Amino acid sequence: MSVKKIGLLVGREWSFPPAFIEEVNSRDAGVVAEYVKLGGTRMNEPCDYAVLIDRISHEIPYYRTYLKNAMLQGAYCINNPFWWSADDKFFGASLITRMGIPSPKTIVLPMKSYPEGVISESLRNLNYPLDWEAIVAYTGLPAILKDAWGGGWKNVYKVSTIDELIRAYDETGTLCMILQEFIEFEQFVRCICVGQTNIMPIKYDPKHRRYIVEHDHLTPELGAKIVDYARRINQVNGYDMNSIEFAIRDGVPYAIDFMNPAPDMDINSITPHYFEWAVKAMADFAIEMAYNPRPQRNEQRWSGFVE
Structure with missing residues (x-):
């Protein structure tokens, strides 16, 4: 059986990429993770990667263009570059309000x-x-x-x-x-999201921009509602990697920022506890997509031209 490859496109972040690569490569799952190296891409150039994880194409347009061709060749992209190219926070606010999710x-x-x-x-x-x-x-x-x-x-x-x-x-x-x-909030939550439905709701202090490890910060009912809202937002936007912020006022969680397809995963930001969760969750999902990819290309009308 040939080894499947997971490619990582990253910027200057220093903690998540090597930890993710080490996690995948230590599992002996028939999958190898590595940094992608590019130097010009021919049209319809075959892609050696089963999965590509994109954490930087919002700053480097060439990477976004490369990912679109890679998806045409059959790579599973986290996140889908076509979805990411199309999103904006105003449309998102209109969309989730139409879905019945509170938004400012x-x-x-x-x-x-x-x-x-x-x-x-x-x-x-x-x-x-x-x-x-x-x-x-x-x-x-x-x-x-x-x-x-x-x-x-x-x-x-x-x-x-x-x-x-x-x-x-x-x-x-x-x-x-x-x-x-502006939502005058009593509580603030930032969710790290992997694979659309794997949600970690974390207590967050927006004033000091820090995550707080406190596992009982939400009631069971409020926690379940936030996780449900986050899953629905990810699914409608097609995001497999995202962070979503909720400001809670009078018991109502308002989704105030929910289009972050290259979320902060730095160990110094999200704390070692949540960093370990994010690395393992992303490794689990990427390996699963290498073997059992979702029908990502079927969402695009050009999919009929791909065997």
């Missing part, structure tokens, strides 16, 4: 600035100036201004007045931003 009131805003070559005639469909009074009447204040496509706490502003909102908005350049109702 969210509004998407026109960009503050535009690339060179975009002139005023190109923007004839936009109302200007923005009606800031109407905008904050919908979301309320304080509110959170953040990148509709980004993650990792980058380009995130908490604003308490219209003046603060305008100042923050003026700093966002060509980013497409959303403004979101």
